[in-house]
Amino acid sequence: MEACILIRAMPGTVIKVLGMIKGMKGVTNAFAVYGRYDIVVFTEALDFKSVSDISGQINAIKGVKSTETAVEG
Numbered sequence: 493m494e495a496c497i498l499i500r501a502m503p504g505t506v507i508k509v510l511g512m513i514k515g516m517k518g519v520t521n522a523f524a525v526y527g528r529y530d531i532v533v534f535t536e537a538l539d540f541k542s543v544s545d546i547s548g549q550i551n552a553i554k555g556v557k558s559t560e561t562a563v564e565g
């Protein structure tokens with residue numbers, strides 16, 4: 493199951509947050525972007541609970557303001 497997590501970060505924290513996310517289990521790719529969101533994360537997980545766990549870990553990172561998750565599958 494693939495998911496895309498869109499992240500809004502606190503000002504000045506994007507690079508730090510991005511670095512922490514890139515090392516997470518289940519994250520296949522992550523990019524800093526411009527616009528409504530600051531970071532886009534692509535994940536691969538076994539089920540909805542695993543996606544929820546990844547999203548929860550991301551939300552727990554200091555500097556993450558909010559997330560929105562879109563699941564495929």
